[in-house]
Amino acid sequence: MGGRGVGEYTAVPGGIQETGRFERGPMADNAQEVALFRVEGLTKNYPMGEVTVHALRGVSLEVSAGEFLVILGPSGSGKSTLLNIIGGIDSPTDGRVFFRDEELSRYSESQLTRYRRRHIGFVFQFYNLMPNLTAQENVEMATEISVSPMDSREALRLVGLEARRDHFPSQLSGGEQQRVAIARAVAKQPEILLCDEPTGALDFETGKVVLEMLRHINEATGTTVIVITHNAAIGGMAHRVIRMMDGHVREIIENAERLTPSEIEW
Amino acid sequence: MNVLHKKLVRYLRANWGQALAIAAVITCGTATYISLASAHRNLELTRDTYYEKYRLADFFLMFEQAPMTAVFKIEGLDSVHEARGRIVKDVSLDVPGEEEPRTGRMVSMPDNPEPVLNDVALLSGRYFDKSAMNEVIVSEGFAKANHLALGDSIRATIEDSKHTLRIVGLGLSPEYVMMIRSAQELVPSPEKFGILWVSQSFAESAFDMNEACNEIVGTVDGSVPVKTVLDRAEEVLEPYGVYAKLERDDQISARFFADEIAGLAVSAKITPAIFLGVAALILLVLLNRMVRNERTEIGLLKAYGYTNLEVSGYYIQFSLFLAVLGCLGGFVAGELLANAMVKIYVRFYMFPLLRARVYPDILARSMGISIAFALAGALTAARHAARIQPAEAMRIEPPKSGTRTLLERFHAVWRRLSFTWKMIMRNVSRYRVRAGISVFGVMVSAGIMVVGFFTMDAMEFMIDYQFTETQREDVRVALQREMDEHALRDLLRYDAVRAGEPMLQYPFRIKTGWREKEVGVIGIPEDAQLHRLMDQEGRPVSVGASGIVLSDRLARELQVGPGATLVLEPLRGLGENEKEVTVRQVVSQYLGSSAYMNIHALSRLLDESFALNTALLQTHAGEARELSTALKDIRGIAAVELKEDMLANITRELQDSMAISNTFLLVFSGVIAFAIIYNATIVSLEERKRELASLRVLGFSKGEVGAIVYRENFLLAAAGGMLGLPFGMALCKLLVYAYDTELYRLPFHIEMSTFVWTVVMTAVFVSLANLAARRRIHQLDVVDVLKSRE
Numbered sequence A: 001m002g003g004r005g006v007g008e009y010t011a012v013p014g015g016i017q018e019t020g021r022f023e024r025g026p027m028a029d030n031a032q033e034v035a036l037f038r039v040e041g042l043t044k045n046y047p048m049g050e051v052t053v054h055a056l057r058g059v060s061l062e063v064s065a066g067e068f069l070v071i072l073g074p075s076g077s078g079k080s081t082l083l084n085i086i087g088g089i090d091s092p093t094d095g096r097v098f099f100r101d102e103e104l105s106r107y108s109e110s111q112l113t114r115y116r117r118r119h120i121g122f123v124f125q126f127y128n129l130m131p132n133l134t135a136q137e138n139v140e141m142a143t144e145i146s147v148s149p150m151d152s153r154e155a156l157r158l159v160g161l162e163a164r165r166d167h168f169p170s171q172l173s174g175g176e177q178q179r180v181a182i183a184r185a186v187a188k189q190p191e192i193l194l195c196d197e198p199t200g201a202l203d204f205e206t207g208k209v210v211l212e213m214l215r216h217i218n219e220a221t222g223t224t225v226i227v228i229t230h231n232a233a234i235g236g237m238a239h240r241v242i243r244m245m246d247g248h249v250r251e252i253i254e255n256a257e258r259l260t261p262s263e264i265e266w
Numbered sequence B: 001m002n003v004l005h006k007k008l009v010r011y012l013r014a015n016w017g018q019a020l021a022i023a024a025v026i027t028c029g030t031a032t033y034i035s036l037a038s039a040h041r042n043l044e045l046t047r048d049t050y051y052e053k054y055r056l057a058d059f060f061l062m063f064e065q066a067p068m069t070a071v072f073k074i075e076g077l078d079s080v081h082e083a084r085g086r087i088v089k090d091v092s093l094d095v096p097g098e099e100e101p102r103t104g105r106m107v108s109m110p111d112n113p114e115p116v117l118n119d120v121a122l123l124s125g126r127y128f129d130k131s132a133m134n135e136v137i138v139s140e141g142f143a144k145a146n147h148l149a150l151g152d153s154i155r156a157t158i159e160d161s162k163h164t165l166r167i168v169g170l171g172l173s174p175e176y177v178m179m180i181r182s183a184q185e186l187v188p189s190p191e192k193f194g195i196l197w198v199s200q201s202f203a204e205s206a207f208d209m210n211e212a213c214n215e216i217v218g219t220v221d222g223s224v225p226v227k228t229v230l231d232r233a234e235e236v237l238e239p240y241g242v243y244a245k246l247e248r249d250d251q252i253s254a255r256f257f258a259d260e261i262a263g264l265a266v267s268a269k270i271t272p273a274i275f276l277g278v279a280a281l282i283l284l285v286l287l288n289r290m291v292r293n294e295r296t297e298i299g300l301l302k303a304y305g306y307t308n309l310e311v312s313g314y315y316i317q318f319s320l321f322l323a324v325l326g327c328l329g330g331f332v333a334g335e336l337l338a339n340a341m342v343k344i345y346v347r348f349y350m351f352p353l354l355r356a357r358v359y360p361d362i363l364a365r366s367m368g369i370s371i372a373f374a375l376a377g378a379l380t381a382a383r384h385a386a387r388i389q390p391a392e393a394m395r396i397e398p399p400k401s402g403t404r405t406l407l408e409r410f411h412a413v414w415r416r417l418s419f420t421w422k423m424i425m426r427n428v429s430r431y432r433v434r435a436g437i438s439v440f441g442v443m444v445s446a447g448i449m450v451v452g453f454f455t456m457d458a459m460e461f462m463i464d465y466q467f468t469e470t471q472r473e474d475v476r477v478a479l480q481r482e483m484d485e486h487a488l489r490d491l492l493r494y495d496a497v498r499a500g501e502p503m504l505q506y507p508f509r510i511k512t513g514w515r516e517k518e519v520g521v522i523g524i525p526e527d528a529q530l531h532r533l534m535d536q537e538g539r540p541v542s543v544g545a546s547g548i549v550l551s552d553r554l555a556r557e558l559q560v561g562p563g564a565t566l567v568l569e570p571l572r573g574l575g576e577n578e579k580e581v582t583v584r585q586v587v588s589q590y591l592g593s594s595a596y597m598n599i600h601a602l603s604r605l606l607d608e609s610f611a612l613n614t615a616l617l618q619t620h621a622g623e624a625r626e627l628s629t630a631l632k633d634i635r636g637i638a639a640v641e642l643k644e645d646m647l648a649n650i651t652r653e654l655q656d657s658m659a660i661s662n663t664f665l666l667v668f669s670g671v672i673a674f675a676i677i678y679n680a681t682i683v684s685l686e687e688r689k690r691e692l693a694s695l696r697v698l699g700f701s702k703g704e705v706g707a708i709v710y711r712e713n714f715l716l717a718a719a720g721g722m723l724g725l726p727f728g729m730a731l732c733k734l735l736v737y738a739y740d741t742e743l744y745r746l747p748f749h750i751e752m753s754t755f756v757w758t759v760v761m762t763a764v765f766v767s768l769a770n771l772a773a774r775r776r777i778h779q780l781d782v783v784d785v786l787k788s789r790e
């Protein structure tokens, strides 16, 4: 399915446009210099009666600002758990997580809430739009509580769905819903975009469009993007790929050369 | 308006039926609170200002006759602030254009207007003129009912001579807010009984009581208990034959009025609490389901940085909105209801100034109360919402494990159930709490209905008991004083009279140990047919030759039973000494509280061989009215009462006022049953839409899917209704207990029809709820439901 060059993602109606509101420039080159996250010996246990599930068994990791990171691994290897802890919606059993020089793992619930509000944008596998809010209102749900949000219509234009802004999720296809979810996450202008299997429920073509968007956001704005996926091929477009297995980080691969989504085959 | 508000508005718009049903229950709660609390405030303020302005006395002393100088002796007693002597006597009245005689209570007033105790509130006309003797101020209700106007004349038979009195004024008195002669009457009959205020000079000459009085009323300064004052006063008035001494609270009008006000205060607390409690329960069910359904949405909001307060706030706002909406409805309904109540009150009570106001503080309080209840209902949901962990909420929830129902253990039964019933049983046992709340709601609703129908049953039973079973006469003739058997014989001579019996009513003080009570003892023949007594089982009881028969209430108050010895002290002029009497039996009595003796034995207690002061007459069919007309001019007769009229009056008055209150009870219970069933249905539909949509895919028709839901509702309603009957009976028992007053007590008597009606109406309400839910079942979009991720 190759043959399409960068920029051909404008297959999405409206396409992605530079808005000029993204002020942070591309940071790909000096990405590793600033540690945005530092994770040390992170463990997470779920006691389930007789047995305890060890979701994370001592994970250490650093994430730089502006990085595009892909987390790979089989089902149950602890990817979502790690992402959730970084995103401040879950807390570790043991170990420490630093966001810049703040220790996230010591935050109270309300501090975590504030942290999510200010810095994090989430994209989930099943879109998770609010069913009785329109596309635009779903975006507003995020912009309303952000410090310096993008205009909600602009965010929708970014994902090529401005024309569908008054539609309810049930009137949108799965891919369109996921694009609204991305618009919602991006509209906050967060520093970190956390995506848990954003293409999991999408077909190949649509998945590529979504990935292309994420890459574009990373490059255009310097937003740190962490993407979880089952699909090893997607790793090709990241700065770094983290392979997880059974609650451990198995290996970290630095891509000398990054592929564009259109070059990815799967 | 922020996004969450939009979400709220959308939800409400999509579920307006549910929202309205809950708001309606809240409306019922606030409306009852506002109306009852306003009525309470209205009556209390009216009473206080009325009593104060027209100076209702603190105590009343009634005796045969005393010189006016006795008043000074009473005034000289410790703590007595002021006292007034007056003449009060019932006379027979002849109203122009009216066949039957009326009874007038003549009350003497000072010759010149002055602010005396128990003053008259003059509504129109003027006070008596000094020079004219025969001027009278008539109570307004009586004048109206008999079409009497200022300037008209009425004729009164006083001490066997006729007087023509000219009406110069219309008035009211704080002493006769409830204008009835005795507790037996239950409701006022304004056309039959009125008050005539006459000048002291006129009363003294007409009754031949120069410089004398037969009643002293007074006020106290509170330094000594009124009881003590009354005891001392009785000693002072000993030579004048004191037969009654009353505190203000025992005075019949004040008593009725005070009981009513106290009853309102209690109802204003209990009734709204029932409705708002039910509303809180419905909200609890609804919001808990919403939180469970919106788990991932809540998780998402939190992942995006919404605080617990913001997320829980959504559910709180939801219930607040319904509370405010319901309460605004309650403002309107409450004021309407309050006005309806005022209409009932002005029918029973005579005030110069009934306040009917809107009290902002009551409205504010009703708002506060309904918000408090709504918040209570929302609290668990809000807590659940706050507790939801975003990471966990975003995970796919494991499917609910199917539970085994109790019924499944009985294989034989379970196997025979159809698939539909198996689903219903599973669902009921899966959502036990919600099923329980539905059952509870229907139970409360049915219970309220039982109470509504019961009050009718009880009143009918009581009226029937008193006026058909007990009082079997057609005409009751009150004599002006005690007479011998000739009086009866004279009456029996009338052609219209078929049979007649004597009766002697006399006030006594009954003592046993340290307990004592002033009671009207009624003497009747041993084989009395026209006034029958019955025991608790409804069997006729004879007064026997000797001994005394007590009403159940009296026996309880004196704490005596058959065989006990009582001491009886006559309270009027007849009879010198106290005498001992043995209790023979206890009989059942609902109106008032009396004691009965053989008329001969009672006469002997008064040192007479035979005396009567009342005659009970049975007439040939249709001749009672004629007879009473014929009797009104006869000397020695104080009053003639036609039972037919009395009965008609009571029935009409009670039925009218009860029809209003029962309509409201029925509407209220309907709202409760409807709201709770409708809400539970919608909640359950929402929860089971996958399950039901799957059934549709399998080939079940809309009707068949609906049947699962409807049958479940009927099952729960049947359980609720079954529990509602005994629950209602318990409420009735409570009511019987609460209304056991000096004046009357309700019989605990429930007709079978009450239960039948309750069951029928419950079925109707549930059917209505099903009908309303039908739309939602039929709208179930199979594709949409199955497409969406659970």
Ligand SMILES: Nc1ncnc2c1ncn2[C@@H]1O[C@H](COP(=O)(O)OP(=O)(O)OP(=O)(O)O)[C@@H](O)[C@H]1O
Residues within 6 Å of the ligand: A046, A048, A053, A054, A055, A073, A074, A075, A076, A077, A078, A079, A080, A081, A082, B392
């Ligand atoms: N709330 C929980 N309670 C119990 N066990 C849990 C919970 N959350 C996660 N786990 C367990 O922890 C382990 C890691 O889960 P996690 O969701 O992080 O895996 P994952 O790598 O994201 O898998 P997938 O690719 O299937 O999403 C799994 O075995 C999972 O069952």
Ligand SMILES: [Mg+2]
Residues within 6 Å of the ligand: A079, A080, A081, A196
């Ligand atoms: Mg996962």
